Amino acid sequence: MHQLSRQNQLWEETIPGAAHWSFQMRRGSALRLTDIEGGANLSVLFYNMEEKLERYNMPDTLKAQHTAHLTKGFVCYSDMGRVLASVIEDSCGWHDTLCGMSNAALVEAKYGKADYQQQRNAMHRNARDSMLIELGKWGMGKRDIVPNVNFFSKVSADEAGGLHYQPGHSKAGAYVELRFEMNVLVVLSACQHPLDPATQYSPKPVHLQAWHCGTADADDYCRNFRSENVRGFYNTELLFR
Amino acid sequence: MAIVESNLNMQHASYDLVLPAGESWLHEVKRGQFFRILDLEGNQAVDTLFYNAHNAEERYSAVDTIREQANLYLTVGTRLLSTEGNVLMTITADTCGRHDTLGGACAAESNSVRYTGDKKFMHSCRDSFLHALGHCDCGMDKRDLTANVNFFMNVPVTPAGELTFADGISGAGKYVEMRAEVDVNVLISNCPQLNNPCNAYNPTPVRLLIWDAVNH
Numbered sequence: 401m402h403q404l405s406r407q408n409q410l411w412e413e414t415i416p417g418a419a420h421w422s423f424q425m426r427r428g429s430a431l432r433l434t435d436i437e438g439g440a441n442l443s444v445l446f447y448n449m450e451e452k453l454e455r456y457n458m459p460d461t462l463k464a465q466h467t468a469h470l471t472k473g474f475v476c477y478s479d480m481g482r483v484l485a486s487v488i489e490d491s492c493g494w495h496d497t498l499c500g501m502s503n504a505a506l507v508e509a510k511y512g513k514a515d516y517q518q519q520r521n522a523m524h525r526n527a528r529d530s531m532l533i534e535l536g537k538w539g540m541g542k543r544d545i546v547p548n549v550n551f552f553s554k555v556s557a558d559e560a561g562g563l564h565y566q567p568g569h570s571k572a573g574a575y576v577e578l579r580f581e582m583n584v585l586v587v588l589s590a591c592q593h594p595l596d597p598a599t600q601y602s603p604k605p606v607h608l609q610a611w612h613c614g615t616a617d618a619d620d621y622c623r624n625f626r627s628e629n630v631r632g633f634y635n636t637e638l639l640f641r
Numbered sequence: 642m643a644i645v646e647s648n649l650n651m652q653h654a655s656y657d658l659v660l661p662a663g664e665s666w667l668h669e670v671k672r673g674q675f676f677r678i679l680d681l682e683g684n685q686a687v688d689t690l691f692y693n694a695h696n697a698e699e700r701y702s703a704v705d706t707i708r709e710q711a712n713l714y715l716t717v718g719t720r721l722l723s724t725e726g727n728v729l730m731t732i733t734a735d736t737c738g739r740h741d742t743l744g745g746a747c748a749a750e751s752n753s754v755r756y757t758g759d760k761k762f763m764h765s766c767r768d769s770f771l772h773a774l775g776h777c778d779c780g781m782d783k784r785d786l787t788a789n790v791n792f793f794m795n796v797p798v799t800p801a802g803e804l805t806f807a808d809g810i811s812g813a814g815k816y817v818e819m820r821a822e823v824d825v826n827v828l829i830s831n832c833p834q835l836n837n838p839c840n841a842y843n844p845t846p847v848r849l850l851i852w853d854a855v856n857h
Contacts, residue, residue: 458704459745459788462804464754468743469802479786481750481761494802498713498743500704505726542724543784547704557798561713561739594708632754 401489402430402577402613410610415590417603420530422537422587424449425580427640430488430613433606435552438572440604441593442551443501443527446476446484449583452540454478458497458547464628468557470495470549473625475632482636483629484584486622489577492570496550499563501527502594511601524601530589538585551576553593565595579613579622581636642738645717647818649675649852656851662844663833665769667777669694670821673854675733677818680793682845684809686832687792688746688766691721691729694824697781699723703742703788713798714739715790721819729825734818737811741796743804746770746789747834756836769830792817794839806839
């Protein structure tokens with residue numbers, strides 16, 4: 401875990417379970433996500449702030465790094481061969497990017513209906529509608545929703561391709577740190593993972609801390625994690641020369 | 642892997658086209674019609690996207706499709722789900738065995754990451770997709786490109802979470818066939834990738850056939 405000082409911390413905030421939010425992270429800043437209670441899930445999408453048509457690309461992220469999950473060393477690629485964000489620290493070991501996000505029908509089928517009229521702000525939320533609300537703030541919509549990252553969730557595949565969600569994967573205090581390599585719009589929802597087998601609607605809060613970390617140097621771990629990433633960082637840095 | 646053959650006769654198809662490697666194809670398949678992709682020479686990747694023909698905002702969703710069937714690979718019985726949770730296509734026959742939907746489409750920019758910078762000037766699936774959309778006069782553009790199906794591609798994921806590009810399991814004459822459950826626009830790039838050993842560095846043509854619902 402990187403030590404944060406008063407000088408370099410930018411802001412911090414707790415995202416309540418099931419809440420949604422969006423904000424900009426500048427190149428050279430970092431974001432720590434902390435699973436406060438254990439069992440959180442944070443569905444996240446990334447967009448280039450200056451050209452939001454450039455966005456997180458799950459297939460390019462996977463095939464460039466020959467991986468089907470994210471942890472320290474891996475980076476999140478855009479569809480333009482650039483690195484949006486790098487995973488610089490991770491106490492969790494596995495973050496899902498294969499399973500998409502919850503939607504209204506799925507949440508109602510699993511947890512029943514709980515609308516605002518009955519439950520006020522404890523109403524049941526789902527990640528897709530949450531993303532649509534946040535994207536709407538930036539003039540975006542359904543066409544901008546693509547396969548996302550689910551931080552703190554682990555779903556592995558067996559030899560036959562069968563998917564297995566791992567309950568209890570993320571413990572209380574688990575964290576992951578992202579460094580932003582471009583100016584990035586971060587859109588997130590703290591709804592439960594769509595494969596979470598919990599029978600109770602029980603979305604968990606996530607704490608966010610942002611700080612100035614500076615850009616990746618020549619011997620950076622993520623840059624040198626794979627030869628593909630050396631080229632991905634080069635592509636990214638061309639934007640800022 | 643289940644191998645299921647179709648009983649449809651190619652002579653009865655209402656549409657029959659050979660699509661060369663490196664070409665794109667955008668075509669409507671009506672509800673109830675059957676659509677077959679035939680791998681003519683073997684191990685050709687057919688990058689494919691599906692859209693509701695009446696509302697392109699509703700499109701194929703790789704992540705919803707694999708999550709709801711609890712399996713990464715597409716084969717007979719797979720329901721290709723839309724972003725709205727509706728079934729666009731159901732795979733009804735498959736003599737290859739399984740198909741990928743994690744590997745995405747090759748693009749100039751991703752080629753520059755995966756291979757070397759000079760590879761970005763080579764022809765790619767995304768160029769084919771954008772060429773087709775640029776000429777379609779249908780209001781679609783790059784914003785409508787999302788994670789696609791790679792028919793005939795073998796991209797196994799290991800239990801440890803690695804993505805591997807294995808030798809193909811398709812061969813000359815193998816095919817996959819699907820029934821449209823709504824009117825669907827199908828966008829194909831017959832992959833021109835020359836840097837990946839999975840197609841033996843030799844992109845080849847595929848045959849596309851459609852049967853009318855009443856006609857078989």
